[in-house]
Amino acid sequence: MKLAGVLDPANRAMIKLSRGRVFALALAGVLLISIPDALFGYEISLSVFYLGPVGIATWYAGRTSGVAIALISTLSSLAEYFTAAPVFASPAIMAWNGLLHLGFMLTVAYLLDSLRSHVEIVQELARSDPLTGIFNRRAFLEHLQYRLDLAARDAKSIALAYIDLDDFKRLNDDGGHAEGDRVLRRVASTLRESIRRSDVVARLGGDEFIVLINGADRTGVESLVAKVREALLRALDDEQVSVTCSVGCMRFPAPPPDADAAIRAADALMYKVKRQGKNAVAFGVYDDQTKRAAETAR
Numbered sequence: 122m123k124l125a126g127v128l129d130p131a132n133r134a135m136i137k138l139s140r141g142r143v144f145a146l147a148l149a150g151v152l153l154i155s156i157p158d159a160l161f162g163y164e165i166s167l168s169v170f171y172l173g174p175v176g177i178a179t180w181y182a183g184r185t186s187g188v189a190i191a192l193i194s195t196l197s198s199l200a201e202y203f204t205a206a207p208v209f210a211s212p213a214i215m216a217w218n219g220l221l222h223l224g225f226m227l228t229v230a231y232l233l234d235s236l237r238s239h240v241e242i243v244q245e246l247a248r249s250d251p252l253t254g255i256f257n258r259r260a261f262l263e264h265l266q267y268r269l270d271l272a273a274r275d276a277k278s279i280a281l282a283y284i285d286l287d288d289f290k291r292l293n294d295d296g297g298h299a300e301g302d303r304v305l306r307r308v309a310s311t312l313r314e315s316i317r318r319s320d321v322v323a324r325l326g327g328d329e330f331i332v333l334i335n336g337a338d339r340t341g342v343e344s345l346v347a348k349v350r351e352a353l354l355r356a357l358d359d360e361q362v363s364v365t366c367s368v369g370c371m372r373f374p375a376p377p378p379d380a381d382a383a384i385r386a387a388d389a390l391m392y393k394v395k396r397q398g399k400n401a402v403a404f405g406v407y408d409d410q411t412k413r414a415a416e417t418a419r
Contacts, residue, residue, distance in 0.1 A: 155197035253309035261323035
């Protein structure tokens with residue numbers, strides 16, 4: 122736990138650096154290692170320490186940077202063998218040691234690059250809903266909290282449109298889960314195609330979806346939600362299913378305490394639509410009274 126507490130801030134700091142700065146940092150590491158490596162000569166080899174700069178360059182700047190640092194570290198390590206020329210009389214021995222160093226460093230660089238690619242794939246899968254391919258609840262909560270922090274800093278508003286499919290359970294019971302899954306995928310693709318690039322859609326679970334609308338005023342929010350709902354109803358009609366949608370859209374002129382509070386507020390508004398007959402949309406503005414209603418509804 123203590124090690125993770127040290128590495129996490131360092132990892133976040135490295136991610137913020139540009140590739141050029143990461144490469145410069147790795148190059149500085151090579152130079153720092155090469156000085157004592159040359160001074161110690163052949164009796165004490167510091168070649169293994171070059172793994173640090175090679176690893177940093179590969180992980181944070183890409184395989185090309187890692188390979189370049191591996192080549193530079195090989196040239197630096199050769200300084201040790203040149204200082205030991207009376208011992209290693211044959212240039213072939215120095216060349217052999219240099220090739221071994223280079224081969225080892227290149228192998229590490231390629232393995233790290235492959236590992237990083239697999240980690241990125243796993244992270245993406247962990248953030249995506251396996252059925253629809255859009256954000257899952259966990260990923261959406263993280264993104265929403267980030268947007269709330271930005272909204273608080275920049276004094277901008279956001280809105281959440283909580284969407285629940287009406288009578289979806291009956292569709293699953295009558296048509297089977299394969300039919301239900303097909304409709305869910307169509308809903309997700311329709312939502313994704315209907316929103317702006319700056320907005321985000323996620324599946325919270327079951328037949329519940331949510332759209333994060335960034336930086337829009339009341340008119341803009343209502344217009345976008347109307348467009349999304351119209352597209353969604355048209356897609357459901359094309360699928361020839363007796364399913365509609367209830368939408369609760371909550372606008373936040375000032376950010377709520379956290380992402381969970383924001384979702385609860387939009388969720389409560391959606392359930393108000395459900396209680397009043399379904400297949401409609403309700404708009405609200407987040408305030409203290411709305412907050413209390415969101416916490417007691419359901």
